[in-house]
Every structure is written in structure tokens, then in C-alpha cells.
């Protein structure tokens with residue numbers, strides 16, 4: 001086996017956009033995991049299914065309706081959750097099932113059209129176009145800048161809402177900002193990596209990184225490193241062995257998680 | 273002297289109970305006010321209203337002579353230490369992260385260092401917050417409250433799980449903040465003796481305000497103290 005595959009331009013695009021998405025999902029996902037919102041990515045992804053169906057029905061480019069529907073429904077569900085004091089996991093369940101329901105009803109109303117369910121579930125990272133890559137890089141850059149500028153506020157309102165409020169942080173606006181960023185991240189990534197991989201990238205590297213017992217910045221860096229490594233190794237390995245990239249990437253990140261748990265129970269993870 | 277806080281006819285009703293009933297008092301600059309009252313007396317409710325966390329109250333609360341319904345600027349002058357800061361045990365933040373959360377710039381690094389040292393948590397600064405003992409966490413949150421240079425410190429005292437040594441350290445820190453740094457302190461506590469030693473003003477709260485004034489007046493009046501203790505005992509029996 002040669003390194004020839006690294007010279008293909010579709011491979012360059014897959015790796016570049018894969019790395020961007022890996023970084024983005026791990027950073028945005030860290031805040032979601034810490035807010036006990038781990039399945040939120042999944043829920044948004046499901047509601048984007050409704051959005052895609054709506055776009056196909058209305059004859060609009062499905063990605064745009066997916067952005068619209070996912071972000072708006074995520075914000076609405078957050079509003080309802082706060083208003084009626086519904087717990088986070090329950091509100092996620094509502095969002096998740098209503099997104100799929102809307103999609104299914106629209107599809108059956110229109111007599112059914114062929115949404116490529118397989119690529120919705122697992123993505124098609126090796127088919128990324130130049131335009132997709134540019135869009136992904138731009139959105140990743142924008143979201144990372146916002147997070148970098150605001151991370152102390154984002155972190156404080158994630159850590160303890162009440163204390164953050166008292167110190168004058170607009171906690172509600174920050175909550176919506178996080179939801180909004182998560183929505184953009186999911187819809188941007190979903191066409192490439194699919195529903196399955198989105199929630200895996202949101203959650204697994206972060207759960208692993210948190211185990212290392214470090215502070216916030218180091219935890220974020222560990223998570224990004226794991227996430228990027230899983231994606232890069234996953235893309236290359238899956239190409240070489242001709243297996244599904246999404247599944248391979250998830251399995252590799254689970255491998256890191258298992259390895260970390262092993263190191264930890266062997267008592268090798270104490271600091272100093 | 274300047275009125276820091278002025279509370280008039282404060283009433284808070286929850287669906288099942290009236291938590292505060294017609295509470296009025298004034299806190300002046302430099303006061304060290306101990307608010308004592310049994311469980312369920314309404315201490316945390318009072319703080320929630322003062323901190324704009326609960327806005328469903330009747331009556332008025334003024335900070336620096338301004339109604340807090342009209343201006344939230346006063347929050348900048350407050351350092352708040354909650355009764356039970358709730359967070360996940362494995363939340364990935366160190367003491368260093370915690371004291372800096374929410375700050376806008378990096379400009380006061382030296383001050384942060386001083387505060388960590390003053391509170392005896394300098395050596396813990398790279399440890400995760402969830403690994404620390406209750407007393408250590410409490411000092412971290414006081415440090416956090418102090419980094420913004422507040423004029424007022426509001427502490428809802430945690431009740432249990434802190435050893436005597438940590439309590440003594442905590443009290444001596446409070447005393448120093450009030451006497452040397454002239455920070456006005458409003459502090460709720462169950463511990464009558466501690467309030468007697470530390471505070472120069474006392475408010476006895478049990479839904480209504482039972483007494484408010486200089487602590488000497490309260491503690492030199494055996495009848496008042498006894499009346500208060502009996503009232504809170506009764507409340508206690510009620511709850512069991």
C-alpha cells in the first residue's frame with residue numbers, strides 16, 4: 001500500500017473538511033456535553049431531516065431549508081423548555097421525534113421522493129465538493145472566533161447559570177447562541193458525515209478528554225486532538241480497506257475512549 | 273453614611289407558602305450584617321430578590337438609592353457566594369479557570385494571584401474544582417466573588433460538611449475583608465455564636481423580620497435571644 005491516496009484531490013478535500021468538522025464538533029460539543037445536552041446534536045440532525053424533506057417538497061435547495069428548520073426548531077424547543085421547565089433530555093426527545101415525524105409526513109404527503117437515507121445517516125465525505133469545503137472552512141472559522149472571544153462567558157453560564165447571571169452575563173442570550181452554533185455545526189457537517197457521526201463527534205472525544213482530569217483549555221485541546229486523529233485515521237483507513245468512513249471514524253474514537261479508560265483504571269492518569 | 277441597600281415592605285409568595293412577609297431594613301456602608309434564621313426562614317429567597325434572580329416580589333429593593341427594577345448596574349458592585357454552588361463533580365475546570373470565568377480581560381492577573389494567596393488556595397490553583405473539599409470550594413467561590421473588586425459581598429452560608437478549622441479560617445477572612453478592605457458584608461448563617469463574634473448588625477428572619485439592629489443590642493438582650501431561639505426551635509419541630 002502506498003501513500004499515493006494522499007495525492008488525490010478528493011482526498012485533500014475530504015481531509016481538510018473532515019479536520020475542520022472534527023475541530024468544530026469537538027469544541028461545540030464540549031459545551032453541549034457539559035450542559036448535559038449530549039444528544040442535542042442528534043436531535044438537530046433529526047429535525048434537519050424534516051427540513052430536507054420540506055426543501056424537496058417546496059423545490060428549494062434542501063440544505064437551506066435544513067438550516068432554517070433545524071435552527072428555528074432548536075431555538076423554539078429551548079424557549080419552551082425554559083418556559084415550562086422541561087428537563088434537557090426530555091426536550092431533546094421532543095425535538096428529535098418531531099423532526100423525523102414532520103419529515104415522514106411531508107414525504108408521504110408528496111407521494112414519496114427518494115431522499116438518500118443512506119447518505120443522510122452516514123454522510124459522504126469522499127464526495128465533498130470545492131464549494132462545500134470552502135463553506136465548511138468559513139463556518140468553522142466564524143464559530144471558532146466567536147467561541148474564542150466569548151469562552152469565559154460561555155463557560156461561566158455553562159458552569160453555573162445563577163452565578164453567571166449575578167455577575168451580569170446575559171445567560172439566556174448565551175444559551176441561544178450555543179444552540180444556534182450547534183445548529184449550524186450539525187447541518188454543515190451532516191451532509192458529509194451523517195447523523196451517526198455527528199453525535200459521536202460531539203460526545204465521544206469530549207467524554208474521553210474530560211477523563212484526563214485537566215482544566216478547561218487542556219480538556220478542549222485533548223478533545224480536538226482525539227477528534228482530528230479519529231477523523232484523519234478513519235478517512236485513510238476506510239479508503240484503503242474500502243469500508244464506510246463514518247463507522248470507521250466512530251470506532252476509532254471509541255478506541256481512544258476505551259484506551260483512556262484502560263489507562264485510567266490502571267492508575268496511570270494521576271497528575272504530577 | 274451611604275445607604276448601600278434599602279429594602280421596603282418586601283413580600284414574596286410561592287404557591288404554597290409566603291416566604292417573606294413585609295420585610296424592611298437598611299444596610300449602610302461598611303456594615304457586617306448577619307442574617308440569622310432557621311431552615312426555610314426565607315434567607316435564600318431574600319438574597320434571590322436582592323440579586324435579581326427572583327423578580328416576582330412586591331415591595332422595593334434599592335441599591336445605592338436606585339430601585340433595582342430600574343437599573344441593574346449595581347450587580348457590578350456585588351460579589352456573591354451561593355449557598356450550594358451546583359456543578360458536576362468532573363466538570364473540567366481548575367481553580368484557576370473558576371476564578372477567571374466570566375471575566376472580560378486578562379488585566380488583573382496580579383490581583384487574582386493576591387486573592388488566591390489571601391484565601392489560602394494558591395497551591396490548589398491547578399486542581400479541579402470538583403476534587404476539593406467543601407471548605408476549599410467555599411474559599412474558591414469567595415475568591416471568585418472578590419476578583420471583580422466588589423463593594424458588597426453577599427454570602428449564603430453553606431450549612432454542613434465543613435470542618436471547624438476551615439470555618440475558623442473562613443470567618444477570619446470575612447473579618448479581614450470587612451475591617452481592612454471596607455467591604456460591606458451581608459451574610460446568612462445558622463450559627464448564632466459566629467454572628468455574635470463577627471457581625472456588627474443582626475437581622476433575625478423568619479418570614480417576617482423579627483429583629484434588625486446592632487448586634488450588641490440583640491445579644492445583650494437575653495430575652496430577645498431566647499425568644500428567637502424558641503421561635504426557631506418551634507419552626508424546627510414543625511419541619512419534622
Ligand SMILES: Nc1ncnc2c1ncn2[C@@H]1O[C@H](COP(=O)(O)OP(=O)(O)OP(=O)(O)O)[C@@H](O)[C@H]1O
Pocket residue numbers: 286287288289290291309310311312313314315316317318355
Ligand atoms: N422556588 C421555590 N418554589 C416554591 N417554594 C420555595 C421556592 N424556594 C423556596 N421556597 C420556600 O420558601 C421558603 C423559604 O425558603 P428559603 O430557601 O428562602 O429558606 P432559607 O432561609 O434559605 O433556608 P435554609 O437555611 O435551609 O437555606 C421555604 O418554605 C421554601 O420551601
Ligand SMILES: [Mg+2]
Pocket residue numbers: 315316317355428
Ligand atoms: Mg437558604
